[in-house]
Amino acid sequence: MPMRALLLVALAACGTSEPAPPSHASAVVRPATPPPTDEALLRAALAAGWHLTDPAIPRLLEGKVSDEDLNDPAMRLALAMSTDAVRAHLVQRAERVLGADPGDAVLMAHHAAHPERFRGRAVLEVEHRVWMGPDAEDRAHSLAPADDVPGIPQGATTAEALEQRYGIDVRQVPSGDWSPPHRTALGVHRVRVISRAAGKQPPFRDVRAQVLADWRRERASLTAEP
Amino acid sequence: MRRTLPLVLTLAACAEVEPPPFCATATPLKQPLFGDLHVHTARSLDAYLQGTRVTPDEAYAFAQGAEVGLPPLDDDGGPTRTLQLSRPLDFAAVTDHAEFLGTVALCTTPGSAAYDSSDCEGFRERPDLAFITINAGTAAPIDSAKYPDLCGGGADDCLTAGLDVWQEIRDAAAAATDPTDACTFSGLVGYEWSGGPNTKNIHRNVIFRSDVVPDLPASYFDVPDPRDLWATLKADCKDVEDCDVLAIPHNANLSDGTMWGVPGGTLTFEPTKADARLQQALEPAVEIMQHKGDGECFPGSPVADEWCDFEKLPYATLSGTNLGVPGTPKHQDFVRDILGEGLRYTKSLGVNPYRYGILASTDTHRGTPGAVDEKTYPGHGGAGVNHREEVEPIVDDPWLNPGGLAVVWAVENRPEAIFDAIQRGETYGTSGPRLELRLFAGDDVPTDLCGADFDERGMAAGVPMGGSLPDGTTQPTFAIRAAADLGSPRGDVGLERLQLVKGWLDGDTPKVEVIDLVVDGDTDIDPESCERATSTPAALCATWTDEDYDPEVPTFYYARVLENPTCRWFGHACLDGEVDDARCDDPTFPKWSQERAWSSPVWGPGTGAIE
Numbered sequence: 001m002p003m004r005a006l007l008l009v010a011l012a013a014c015g016t017s018e019p020a021p022p023s024h025a026s027a028v029v030r031p032a033t034p035p036p037t038d039e040a041l042l043r044a045a046l047a048a049g050w051h052l053t054d055p056a057i058p059r060l061l062e063g064k065v066s067d068e069d070l071n072d073p074a075m076r077l078a079l080a081m082s083t084d085a086v087r088a089h090l091v092q093r094a095e096r097v098l099g100a101d102p103g104d105a106v107l108m109a110h111h112a113a114h115p116e117r118f119r120g121r122a123v124l125e126v127e128h129r130v131w132m133g134p135d136a137e138d139r140a141h142s143l144a145p146a147d148d149v150p151g152i153p154q155g156a157t158t159a160e161a162l163e164q165r166y167g168i169d170v171r172q173v174p175s176g177d178w179s180p181p182h183r184t185a186l187g188v189h190r191v192r193v194i195s196r197a198a199g200k201q202p203p204f205r206d207v208r209a210q211v212l213a214d215w216r217r218e219r220a221s222l223t224a225e226p
Numbered sequence: 227m228r229r230t231l232p233l234v235l236t237l238a239a240c241a242e243v244e245p246p247p248f249c250a251t252a253t254p255l256k257q258p259l260f261g262d263l264h265v266h267t268a269r270s271l272d273a274y275l276q277g278t279r280v281t282p283d284e285a286y287a288f289a290q291g292a293e294v295g296l297p298p299l300d301d302d303g304g305p306t307r308t309l310q311l312s313r314p315l316d317f318a319a320v321t322d323h324a325e326f327l328g329t330v331a332l333c334t335t336p337g338s339a340a341y342d343s344s345d346c347e348g349f350r351e352r353p354d355l356a357f358i359t360i361n362a363g364t365a366a367p368i369d370s371a372k373y374p375d376l377c378g379g380g381a382d383d384c385l386t387a388g389l390d391v392w393q394e395i396r397d398a399a400a401a402a403t404d405p406t407d408a409c410t411f412s413g414l415v416g417y418e419w420s421g422g423p424n425t426k427n428i429h430r431n432v433i434f435r436s437d438v439v440p441d442l443p444a445s446y447f448d449v450p451d452p453r454d455l456w457a458t459l460k461a462d463c464k465d466v467e468d469c470d471v472l473a474i475p476h477n478a479n480l481s482d483g484t485m486w487g488v489p490g491g492t493l494t495f496e497p498t499k500a501d502a503r504l505q506q507a508l509e510p511a512v513e514i515m516q517h518k519g520d521g522e523c524f525p526g527s528p529v530a531d532e533w534c535d536f537e538k539l540p541y542a543t544l545s546g547t548n549l550g551v552p553g554t555p556k557h558q559d560f561v562r563d564i565l566g567e568g569l570r571y572t573k574s575l576g577v578n579p580y581r582y583g584i585l586a587s588t589d590t591h592r593g594t595p596g597a598v599d600e601k602t603y604p605g606h607g608g609a610g611v612n613h614r615e616e617v618e619p620i621v622d623d624p625w626l627n628p629g630g631l632a633v634v635w636a637v638e639n640r641p642e643a644i645f646d647a648i649q650r651g652e653t654y655g656t657s658g659p660r661l662e663l664r665l666f667a668g669d670d671v672p673t674d675l676c677g678a679d680f681d682e683r684g685m686a687a688g689v690p691m692g693g694s695l696p697d698g699t700t701q702p703t704f705a706i707r708a709a710a711d712l713g714s715p716r717g718d719v720g721l722e723r724l725q726l727v728k729g730w731l732d733g734d735t736p737k738v739e740v741i742d743l744v745v746d747g748d749t750d751i752d753p754e755s756c757e758r759a760t761s762t763p764a765a766l767c768a769t770w771t772d773e774d775y776d777p778e779v780p781t782f783y784y785a786r787v788l789e790n791p792t793c794r795w796f797g798h799a800c801l802d803g804e805v806d807d808a809r810c811d812d813p814t815f816p817k818w819s820q821e822r823a824w825s826s827p828v829w830g831p832g833t834g835a836i837e
Contacts, residue, residue: 119406120404120405120406120407120408121406121408121410122408123250123251123407123408148677148678149765150676150678150679150680150681150707150765150767151662151664151680151681151707151709151765153253153257155253156250156251156252156253157251158251158408158410160314160410161251163713164313164314164713165660165712165713166712166713167712167713184712184718184764185710185712185718185719185720185761185762185763185764186709186710186712186764186765187764197250199406199408200406200407200408202405202406206405206406207405207406209397209400209401209403209405210401210405212397212401213283213397213398213401213402216283217283217287
């Protein structure tokens with residue numbers, strides 16, 4: 001049976017309620033570790049959320065797994081193309097392709113279903129002051145003229161960056177207000193949030209790689225559940 | 227006007243126009259971004275055999291704050307320990323060993339072409355033995371390096387299987403990169419070329435500028451000579467539209483004098499001018515420190531410097547870490563020596579093959595980029611203690627350490643901006659803490675730069691780290707600022723001293739001077755309790771003018787900043803009762819250290835830059 005036809009047969013099992021029977025009854029090449037069965041392919045396909053109507057199936061058949069891909073290793077192993085070893089190789093390739101990228105249709109649906117996962121972080125425009133010396137707390141509290149401390153970044157940043165670098169939490173600070181005094185070994189810090197631009201929602205094409213990664217993670221966690 | 231306008235237009239068209247920044251957080255003053263460019267996951271053979279199951283995707287997620295599982299593995303193959311960063315990184319590159327991407331896939335995929343081979347059975351059933359037998363391929367001499375037999379004729383099986391793994395690695399880097407203008411994280415595509423002839427480590431981490439990369443990595447088995455690696459990278463990427471690449475030599479402390487062409491060393495080739503040009507073009511930076519120790523300077527070479535006694539391994543090859551074979555460290559393997567040798571080569575070749583910027587990383591084999599905290603250190607695997615089946619009483623070899631971080635000064639957090647910063651040497655390495663270190667140099671750098679507007683005035687008046695002093699420089703002033711790591715889970719740790727290291731060529735002899743610019747910290751620490759005296763000062767800044775500057779003498783300068791002492795992971799382990807008393811009382815195992823950062827050099831005229 002030609003490889004593409006064999007793959008089609010194997011994938012066709014995804015649309016049925018019962019696994020397809022093994023295509024070949026010949027002896028398993030290495031009996032200690034039998035190759036995956038069509039049932040394994042079915043499980044992998046279903047776990048990946050695939051159906052025969054999925055638009056990626058033709059792409060899979062046409063481009064991703066060629067006869068040559070499968071024939072070459074088969075020839076090297078001096079195996080007939082109908083042996084279980086070759087079929088196992090095919091199954092393996094199909095599983096990888098199925099798991100690797102389900103195509104734009106699935107990913108766009110995933111993107112639309114979880115917009116919050118792909119939104120960028122809010123960008124803040126800030127003024128960052130530092131007071132040093134023994135009366136730093138009092139001066140910071142009254143917003144007296146601050147000390148000139150080299151290297152304190154001003155301007156655009158994120159709340160996460162301020163927290164990581166200085167431990168300053170400005171998430172709840174309204175625009176225009178100053179954060180409460182915060183002491184580090186450098187001195188007493190206060191940050192004024194000048195403006196806060198909400199995190200942007202990029203279009204699907206810009207976040208496709210992130211959507212794919214998120215889809216994979218979600219799929220992995222779902223399939224890991226009992 | 228009619229006559230000059232076309233000329234103006236022509237010139238304008240020829241000028242390279244810098245694209246505007248993408249990130250809302252971009253700043254023309256540049257920002258320090260902290261990352262890790264040496265990271266192994268389950269796709270590396272040695273890591274997998276040690277029980278690491280973290281995927282490239284998961285490693286990038288870890289770098290951004292997610293939790294990952296660590297070995298030992300339970301009966302179902304699941305992790306029994308977890309780890310999470312207290313602070314995310316800004317960037318990372320997964321750099322799995324290129325040699326075995328396909329091998330691991332074949333031996334772990336039932337039904338694969340090699341799954342039932344005896345080698346793969348050994349891989350699965352005797353991982354301790356396979357760690358030696360299969361991994362030993364990277365220790366084959368250059369003239370006999372080859373893929374394992376299980377890869378089939380022409381290694382086609384492994385190369386074919388490696389395609390999918392390489393695609394997975396590329397996808398993971400792309401998925402990890404923040405696509406929004408908040409630009410919170412960058413994932414760079416990379417791999418490690420892992421040549422170690424006779425267990426002498428000459429590994430290189432290969433990092434790509436974008437997701438335009440070759441179809442497969444070039445491994446030690448494909449191109450066992452470093453010169454062929456550079457030529458391959460040039461042909462397969464640098465000469466290809468939209469592709470750019472660089473290689474970072476691994477910390478060379480275990481190369482036994484073979485990483486570089488230094489007198490008394492055993493480099494396999496004497497560089498020609500063409501080699502030197504290619505090496506400088508492909509290798510703009512060197513890894514100065516990582517899990518397997520510090521590689522800045524060797525005590526006493528070429529001058530006495532007590533601060534070189536830091537995270538030194540007592541052996542000279544990978545056999546020392548993996549097999550316990552004793553050896554003697556070589557001064558030829560340390561960055562300070564090699565910067566001097568670069569000046570010497572410049573004199574003979576006209577080109578400096580070792581015009582390196584400075585970076586550090588972890589070399590974690592647990593898929594845990596940026597896991598540098600001494601107190602929570604779980605071991606990095608690799609050359610260190612294995613935890614495949616059970617947690618050993620001590621998490622790592624006492625000589626080893628959690629590794630360092632790579633820092634770049636970049637306008638914005640994008641892979642391309644990070645790559646470009648490495649290319650121009652505007653980088654530094656830290657031994658773990660997120661220290662901030664900046665340097666400007668030049669005749670016009672104001673001596674009062676520390677007083678105000680350090681960044682603005684410094685950028686306007688001088689060149690940054692990695693830069694070249696312009697021709698005509700007569701008496702350069704160096705302005706250096708360091709800031710403590712203020713967000714560390716250790717609590718704030720003050721800075722002890724700020725130094726400038728000057729190296730030059732005296733005739734044919736490299737010379738070095740270490741200059742203390744500021745000494746203001748407190749070195750008191752009680753190693754029995756890890757209590758330290760003070761957390762100040764939080765910043766040091768100084769200017770220094772080289773009154774002995776001679777434009778005819780090839781010279782380099784780099785900055786070093788040291789923290790006040792803190793406990794090493796081994797000191798914490800002793801305090802926590804994880805180590806037997808005999809080892810804890812052994813003075814050869816350091817229990818505390820002074821963490822630090824090293825800048826890339828500023829280069830004087832005649833130091834062999836290529837156009």
